[in-house]
Amino acid sequence: MVPNGNYSAYSRYLTPFGIRRARLDHLLPIGTARCIDLQTPSRLTGTPARLSAVSTATGPRILVVDDEPNIVEVVSMALRYQGFEVATAANGAEAHAQVEAFRPQLLVLDVMLPDTTGFEIAERLGAQRSSIPIIFLTARDAQEDKLRGLTTGGDDYMTKPFSLEELVARIRTILRRTGQGSDESNRMVFEDLELDDDTREVLRAGQPIDLTATEYRLLRYLLSNPRRVLTRAQILDHVWEYDFGGDARVLETYISYLRKKLDAHGPGLIHTVRGVGYALRAPR
Structure with missing residues (x-):
């Protein structure tokens, strides 16, 4: 004592x-x-x-x-x-x-x-x-x-x-x-992909997509920077704010999860920029 x-x-x-x-x-x-x-x-x-x-x-x-x-x-x-x-x-x-x-x-x-x-x-x-x-x-x-x-x-x-x-x-x-600490309204749209911060609803081609909290945050960051190449370090810093000691496996895993869910309803939107990171772009 x-x-x-x-x-x-x-x-x-x-x-x-x-x-x-x-x-x-x-x-x-x-x-x-x-x-x-x-x-x-x-x-x-x-x-x-x-x-x-x-x-x-x-x-x-x-x-x-x-x-x-x-x-x-x-x-x-x-x-x-x-x-x-x-x-x-x-x-x-x-x-x-x-x-x-x-x-x-x-x-x-x-x-x-x-x-x-x-x-x-x-x-x-x-x-x-x-x-x-x-x-x-x-x-x-x-x-x-x-x-x-x-x-x-x-x-x-x-x-x-x-x-x-x-x-x-x-x-x-x-x-x-995750939108729990803010009253701000925000809806993001890119191609046929929509994200609503108020309802935490994500739609692709009008179809609802169920995301975990981390998947949602990752997608939101990509939507906030459309067509921009984001480095792995930038994404880890913003989405997780955690030091992985240079290990990006967790990011690659979540990109894979997100692609699987989004690509089930249309052409791929998340593109890999070899040796750099990822970018949200229109289908090729």
Whole structure:
């Protein structure tokens, strides 16, 4: 615990196994819980009345899925104070039930769960044609895990230990991209391809096309730059905002997914520019 109540002297320290000390100065109000100690995981320091006030939120709906109570508690508190409406789940069964009942606009999803993995949850949601954005938040930091997460429907991948401020910022960025954080109206048209940001509807030759959140974001970026050659680095930077260490396999995989869906209703629109990247162009 923090000696003499001096929380400002401590930095965040969120470990893969729990939270030893977590500084929440910038995310929670004065008088609320600031510190969770690993030895007393369920005890929060602060004023109970202030804690209950934090739980009332009517902003975008976030589902936090993690079997570590400390992580769930501190992330939920931070998100609620930032104006989000939060629900939680400790395993895969609860997560799927909450998706149906709570209808989240974004998932913060652990990979290692008691009854399944976050990857399997993402794959199942994808099979159900869900477009709910997903941020994986996990202790698994191997490159193959990151690639698997981002190619099974994940929109971002963060590893523990992590920064609460960064998590909140990434959530807001993804919500803006997917249209959940903005009231702006926008409809994009190229040839016989249409994308409506208000309804998240995509049409090709008048036929609806079901896209995952990442596929939708990738297509939107291409539509925002018609006929322009976009490098792989530009696309990765804009669509994922993630450092792949030069590995573009995840982009190639999603381009393949997108082409398969779009080309089922007409000639190819996404063209490969060898050695450079991709461009959205009229059929040859």
